[in-house]
Amino acid sequence: MSTDPETTEEAQPGTPDARPQDAASETGTQTGAGDEAGADTPAQQSEAEAELAAQRVERERIERRKAEKTGPIESGGKLSGTAADLLAAVRAVESGEKPVATGFAGPAPAPRRPAAPEPTRRPQPAPAAAPTAPATESVDAVRRVLADGGAPDTFAAQVAAVLGEGADTLLREDPWQLLRVTGVRPEQADGFARALLGAGCGPDDQRRGRATTVWLLEQAALAGHTALEMPALEAALAQRGVPDAEAAVQGTIAEGEALVFQDALEEPGAPARPRESAQDTEEGEEGDGERPVRVLVGLERYALAEEILADGLARLLNSLPKEGSQPWESAAASASGGSAELVRTVAGHGLVLHTGGQAARAEPAALLMAARTAGLRAFAACHTPDGRRRFAALLGADEDESAESVVTVAGLLAGTEGPGRDAEGALDLDLLVVLDAPLLDVENAAMVVESLPDGARLVLAGDPVVLWSTGPGRVFADLLAARACPQIASRVPDPGPLGELVSGIGIGELAQVEAPGKEIVIVPVRDAGEAVHRTVQLVADSVPRAIGVPAEQTVVITPGHGGAAGTRALNAALKERLNPGPGRFGGFDAGDRIVYSPAPGRTVPGQVVMADAEGLHLSCSGTPVVVPKERVEQSVRHGWALTAHQAGGDRWPAVVVVLPGDAAQALSRPWVYTAFSRADRHLSVVHGVEQALPKAVAEIPHKPRTTRLPALLRAQIPPTG
Structure with a gap:
């Protein structure tokens, strides 16, 4: 590493924001999801609309499957005490019997589907109109209720859209339903309820307990969890002032707003649960072979997604013909070099995991070319347009060919890219390679796997050290840990000083790397103000002059959105230097770099073109997008500076990573690895965290x-062993 000649001062702590918005898991805090939501113009069928339409079709299909199948939750062991009462009550509800006395009062939840080895094919998603805004009468009625409760009426339309028809009546009967609206916190809902209910409002209100339980599960999903362990959920409820946390959880489950599970603990060193007495064991069992279990509570959507994903993966592994097909035999025979092991393994298995860094992507590329040469219908899916472009370049494909064989995950699921679907609604392909697989959340992974036909091969390829998905789940990590399929670890290292630095971080070492071509530069700073100043100087002057990378090809990465050195402060300073203007289009001007969120958890880089009565016109990776005026604040942000989660799946010629003093608590090995590995040619580190950086790499x-x-x-x- 080298030091910027313009900055030689010693580093001192700064003050970054401790609450980044883009993913709670990135800093351990949670915020509302409104910053991620967005919508396209209703005048055209955009990628975002097509994706939402496909997701609606998938939800309808899931509901049909739930209605067709019933059955108890598979038991991994025995429970006692409260956990046993919970499980007994849920089983009684699912079987149609009256819940036990110590269980739950209320309507029975919808029956859940058990594991199914052969799921029903999802139909071809049909284009759908953009979501319609709630009726003016409904919005006005909600506005009156909000005013009566002392809540601002500016988000009446959002409340009406979330709560649906009769939202005003629902709010008056249960004011804590306001917690279902993005950004509302329990203390705000409590104040709203006190204003509406008066003396009838108390901390022990059952409605408050249920709403707070669901809110906590939704916040957990923002942090990446698909469920919470019962003790953790009850402890969180107690912290929120719910007097009887156990009753609150029971009531939530009885109302069908959450599900309860028991899973056997198989991990080495898992804490053992107390053994049940002989009287508690079932007839004919001795109780000596009991396995420890954990009790989990989760929202139905994520529980179903995980079950569908597990079912689909089992189907892929078991649906290959016993005898190999001629095209795959031909592809395996023609394989050579470093990719030969991967090609041969995929030829004989329905699911394969491939791990490695950026240079290792050459092996999935060779697999795709070998399969297509053998006459197989092979496709690759990336998470971003930039990832798609880069992978297509590895194939040596021209624009038309890459548009056919390399797609984005969103476009594949929406039906706007890729092979199309067969008569049964499955994707018409033989092989699908998903790049940057750690970015797959559980819902998208379930939709991908459910869309594959019997006999198809699925390869999930990615770098296991990078940050996990912004959505719930850790699909790639769970599959690696389960060892349920072959795993191929690439031996191709990333080249040059940047590759050496990132490879060291991946194994927990922040090594001193020789960078004769100024590939890596360290810029010490004393505080957040200096960090912002040096960052602007690097992007606008030093990097273009010394490295030859223009400002438009440089990105800034910082841990959070707020604070003195978060993305908001950095974007304001970079806009003033690189594209000054009054922000005449809702805070934006033509030429501004932005990131657009067409759906929760997805960000697409782009540039502002203009604005008119339709909304804000953007160019996102060459695709024109129009964002309605009312959606701009929620779905568009300036994009010179990003968080590491927002930068996932993309790379730039030059990257400036900003680490002011208070960023120390947000740092971890995956965060540092992800941020540093976004650079192709040059990395500058604006360094103010002192020894917290090597400590994070080594220990967190x-x-x-x-x-x-x-x-x-x-x-x-x-x-598989």
Whole structure:
């Protein structure tokens, strides 16, 4: 590494924001999801609209499957005490019997589907109109209720859209339903309820307990969890002032707003649960072989996604013909070099995991070319347009060919890109390679797997050290840990000083790297103000002059959105230097760099073109997008500076990583690895965290996420060893 000749001062702590918006898991805090939501113009069928339409079709299909199948939750062991009462009540509800006395009062939840080895094919998603705004009368009625409760009426339309028909009546009967609206916190809902209910409002109100339980589960999903362990959920409820946390959870489950599960603990060193007495064991059982279990509570949408994903993966592994097909035999025979092992493994298995850094992507590229040469219908899916362009370049494909064989995950699921679907609604392909697989959340992964036909091969390829998905789940990590399928680890290292630096971080070492061509530059700073000043100087002057990378090809990455050195402050300073203007289009001017969020958890870089009565006109990777005026604040942000999660799946010629003093608590090995590995040619580190950086690299791994996928995989797929 080298030091910028213009900055030689010693580093001192700065003050970054401690609450980044783009993903709670990135800093361990949670914020509303409104910053990620967005919509396209209703005048055209955009990629975002097509994706939402496909997701609606998928939800309808899931509901049909739930209605067709019933059955109890698979038990991984015995429970006692409160946990046993919870499980007994849920089983009684699912079987149609009256809940036990110690269970839950209220309507029975909809029956859940058990694991199914052969799921029904999802139909071809049909184009749908853009979501319609709630009726003016409904919005006015909600506005009156909000005013009566002392809440601002500016988000009446949002409340009406979330709560649906009769939203005003629902709010008056249960004011805590306001918690279903993005950005509303329990203390705000409590104040609203006190204003509406008066003396009838109390902390022990059952409606408050249920709404707070659901809100906590939704906040957990923002942090990446698909479920919470019962003790953790009850402790969180107690912290929120719910007097009887156990009753609140029971009531939520009885109302069908959450589900309860018990999963056997198979991990080495898992804490043992107290053994049940002989009287509690079932007739004929001795109780000596009991396995420890954990009790989990989760929202139905994520529980179903994990079950569908596990079912689909088992189907892929078991649906290959016993005898190999001629095209795959031909592809395996023609393979050579470093990719030969991958090609041969994929030829004989329905699911394969491939791990490696940026240079290792050459191996999936060779697999795709070998398969297509053998006459197989092979496709690759990336998460971003930039990733798609880069992978197509590895194939040596021209624009038309890459448009056919390399797609984005969103475009594939929406039906706007890729092979189309067969008569049964499955994707018409033989092989799908998903790049940057750690970015797959559980819902998108379930939709991808459910869309594959029997006999198809799926390869999930990615770097296991990068940050996990912004959505719930840790699909790639869970599959690697489960060892349910072959895993191919690439031996191709990333080249040059940047590759050496990033490879060291991946194994927990922040090494001193020689960078004779100024590939890596360290810029010490004393505080957040100096960090912003040096960052602007680097992007606008130093990097273009010394490295030859213009400002428009340089991105800034920082841990959070707020604070003195977060994305907001950095974007304001960079806009003033690089594209000054009054922000005449809702805070934006023509030429501004932006990131657009067409759907929660997705960001697409782009540039502002103009604005008119239709909305804000953007150019996102060459695709024109119009964002309605009322959606601009929620779905468009300036994009010179990003968080590491927003930068996932993309790379730039030059990257400036900003680490002011208070960023130390947000740092982890995956964060540093992700941020530093976004650079192709040059990396500048605006460094103010002193020894916190090497400590984070050496000692702080991924933030834990609670998921059910490992247990579901163990129940259906034996480990391969």
